[in-house]
Amino acid sequence: MDNDCLFCRIVAGEIPATVVHETETTLAFRDIDPKAPVHVLVIPKDHHPDVVTLANDDPAAAAGLLAAAAAVAETEGLLMDGFRLLFNTGGYAGQEVFHVHAHVLGGEPLGPMLAPR
Numbered sequence: 001m002d003n004d005c006l007f008c009r010i011v012a013g014e015i016p017a018t019v020v021h022e023t024e025t026t027l028a029f030r031d032i033d034p035k036a037p038v039h040v041l042v043i044p045k046d047h048h049p050d051v052v053t054l055a056n057d058d059p060a061a062a063a064g065l066l067a068a069a070a071a072v073a074e075t076e077g078l079l080m081d082g083f084r085l086l087f088n089t090g091g092y093a094g095q096e097v098f099h100v101h102a103h104v105l106g107g108e109p110l111g112p113m114l115a116p117r
């Protein structure tokens with residue numbers, strides 16, 4: 001655990017979160033500032049700064065994270081209409097929390113993937 005990491009502190013139960021799914025290695029909870037009717041963050045319980053370090057350092061945990069995201073999409077009722085799964089990674093993507101997290105977004109049409117240029 002990284003004591004300075006917000007999401008490690010959520011895993012440790014030090015900061016409250018609305019948990020919607022949990023496995024031995026993952027935790028999923030609602031985003032505090034939702035950008036869609038369904039906006040869930042799915043994280044590995046172990047600290048990895050981003051999806052690249054997770055994939056390189058612990059491929060099994062990366063697979064577990066994807067499986068958890070798929071389970072969340074199913075339990076949130078997103079499979080029929082579709083949803084978006086994304087990992088902001090680094091500065092250009094605007095990553096704010098450096099504990100890897102998948103955003104599961106859905107519940108209405110989400111519009112273009114990026115703002116038109």
Ligand code: 5GP
Pocket residue numbers: 006015017018029030031032033034041087088094095096097098
């Ligand atoms: P990023 O920009 O790093 O991909 O996304 C970070 C996400 O974490 C944002 O969508 C933000 O709303 C969410 N977030 C930040 N602080 C908290 C918190 O304390 N609790 C929860 N549940 N979500 C948070």
Ligand code: ZN
Pocket residue numbers: 002005006007008009046047048098099
């Ligand atoms: Zn962390």
